[in-house]
Amino acid sequence: MTIAVPERNTGTGPERTTEIRRRELAAFLRSRRERITPEQVGLPRGPRRRTPGLRREEVAQLSAVGVTWYTWIEQGRAAHVSAQVLDAVARALLMDPTERAHLFALAGTHDPRSGPEYPVAAKTALKVVERLAPYPASLQNARYDVLAANRPYAQLFGDPAELPPADRNCLWLLTTSARWKRDFLDRDEMLRDLIAKYRAGMAEHVAEPAWKQQLNRLLEASGEFRELWRRHEVAPMSPHVKRYRHPRVGLIRLEHRNMWLAPQSPAHRVVAYLPADEESEERLERLAELPDERPAG
CATH class of the missing domain: 3.30.450.180 (Beta-Lactamase)
Structure with a gap:
């Protein structure tokens, strides 16, 4: 199946805002991936590992997401990332509730696992x-x-x-x-x-x-x-x-x-x-x- 890759937008307005959010999402995912060690997710480190943290293909494997699709997300090339993919990636990268909420906010997608709101006033x-x-x-x-x-x-x-x-x-x-x-x-x-x-x-x-x-x-x-x-x-x-x-x-x-x-x-x-x-x-x-x-x- 061929997936259309959106072109970079260098203008202004909503399209530019969307492009910025994609890049922020990509940078956030890279930072989370690089801080997780293989041992934390049950993977062997191996003698030839040069990448800090996990490799992209390892995140894709852990989250059951295609390697190409995950790579496009980290490169800011994915036009829309579904809640299911975000949920799987958040689990694979061991995100805490604050990180998970930030991930979904950057993607502009509602988190289906967010429970009922019980607000505690500061x-x-x-x-x-x-x-x-x-x-x-x-x-x-x-x-x-x-x-x-x-x-x-x-x-x-x-x-x-x-x-x-x-x-x-x-x-x-x-x-x-x-x-x-x-x-x-x-x-x-x-x-x-x-x-x-x-x-x-x-x-x-x-x-x-x-x-x-x-x-x-x-x-x-x-x-x-x-x-x-x-x-x-x-x-x-x-x-x-x-x-x-x-x-x-x-x-x-x-x-x-x-x-x-x-x-x-x-x-x-x-x-x-x-x-x-x-x-x-x-x-x-x-x-x-x-x-x-x-x-x-």
Whole structure:
């Protein structure tokens, strides 16, 4: 079988970016191959070995990949490398989870062996969320899962820690929570906007199981969500003011601000809810003096 070999791209734009990623992938694989000794993978060293680490044909043998195809990958000549090949090569080169994730990221391919996401918030991120009090704040991922929240957030919106892990999601709560439907005066507009943002964000994660599972759960749970999802609307991240009616302190107008903890789009972000006027700030301060409420709703 003849496999077409792509020509080198010396221009700019997406094609140039793809070419750079291929070269980075090739260099990364060479570096990993050269650090593995034959003894580590059960191969004899032999008296005439000159190559540091493993030979290309040995990696191909260990991963059950054709020697020519593996050579092209290491030379940056492979147009697309499948997840199966990447998985086999990662195993052959004894990659740890961080190296494996980097390998798949360079190849632009989703890792089928990545398990469900159980995010652990960094202590520094948790400290930022806590220090924003008396302003409500939460730590969220790209899917709008609430990973952590401070006390003002719990008082105003309900404590996420009291909910099942799968329910600690802004889309899920806007769709199903009686409390959020009652207290969020702009709830219908918020839901449309959040679904549009979620669709825009999902374009980069459409093959990831966690995103698929979450979307299917929302589609099954809500006819309203299904109707809005079928509109195919997209929207960017942007600051906006929303109104909340707390049963004990009254109307609070808050502006949402996102603070990204890393430049990559899947990174966690701190979402701060800042008072849009003096009256709202005063009511947040009053809320901070109240005892905690339960249940979360």
